[in-house]
Amino acid sequence: MWGHSLGSGIATKTARLLSERGTPPRSLVLEAPFNNLREAARAHPLAKLYGLFPCFDWFFVSPLEASGLRFTSDEHVVHVKAPVTILHAKDDWIIPYSLGVKLYESARGRPASSGPVKLLLVDGEHGHGHKYLVRSAELSQLLRELASASRAGGGEE
Numbered sequence: 281m282w283g284h285s286l287g288s289g290i291a292t293k294t295a296r297l298l299s300e301r302g303t304p305p306r307s308l309v310l311e312a313p314f315n316n317l318r319e320a321a322r323a324h325p326l327a328k329l330y331g332l333f334p335c336f337d338w339f340f341v342s343p344l345e346a347s348g349l350r351f352t353s354d355e356h357v358v359h360v361k362a363p364v365t366i367l368h369a370k371d372d373w374i375i376p377y378s379l380g381v382k383l384y385e386s387a388r389g390r391p392a393s394s395g396p397v398k399l400l401l402v403d404g405e406h407g408h409g410h411k412y413l414v415r416s417a418e419l420s421q422l423l424r425e426l427a428s429a430s431r432a433g434g435g436e437e
Contacts (some may be wrong), residue, residue, distance in 0.1 A: 281305040281362075285375060285410065288313035289351030292360065299361040300403075307395075307426055310353075311367045312410055314379040315386060317344060317351040323334055323376050352384040363395035365422065369413055371404030 283291025288310040295308045320325060321341050330336055342351075357364060364387045368380035384399040400415050402408055403425035413419055 281307070281309065282309045282318070283313065284311040285313070286351070289317070289353050292353040292356045293351075295362060296356040296359040297361055303353045304361040307363045307365065307429070308357075309365045309422075309426070310383065311381075311413055312369070312372055312375050313353060313366060313383050314351070314375050315354040315382040316350065317341065319379055319382070320375060323379060325373060336358055343398040353383055357383060357387045358390050360387075360390070363397070364390075365398045365400065365426075367400045367402070367413055367419065367422070369402045369404065369406070369408040369410070369416075371407065372410045385404070407423065 281291050281295055283289070291308060291310065292313075295305050298304050314323075318337070318341050321344075322336075325379050328337065330340070331341075345397075366384045366387070368375075368377040370377050374398060380401075381399065384397065387397040390397065400418055402413060402418055406416065408416055
């Protein structure tokens with residue numbers, strides 16, 4: 281299962297629900313993820329301007345949370361019973377890689393029986409930013425490893 285950016289929140293919750301049903305994904309890969317919506321909103325480039333206003337959370341974040349859009353990947357990832365890989369470019373200006381590191385730290389709190397947790401930070405010198413990790417040589421190697429592990433695990437490809 282793969283989630284990018286906002287989709288990482290959806291993928292993490294889905295992986296948790298599948299894990300709780302006894303049908304976890306073989307692996308969860310999160311590309312340019314964030315730990316939770318509140319911190320992601322505060323870290324967004326527009327928040328540098330609007331975040332100075334005292335009502336920022338009330339106006340931007342609270343309505344989303346009231347609608348059920350919390351995207352608390354940091355809470356969900358600890359319940360995922362599958363290997364987790366977190367990918368982030370250090371020059372991502374939409375979602376800072378520090379939020380991916382926070383999510384990694386949360387994932388490390390899972391039981392060891394849930395599988396390994398990997399963090400792959402790609403240097404900013406390559407210019408991958410938020411959308412172009414697909415061009416990364418590191419990603420190509422990771423995909424080969426995931427495919428090999430999936431074949432070794434049996435089942436359908």
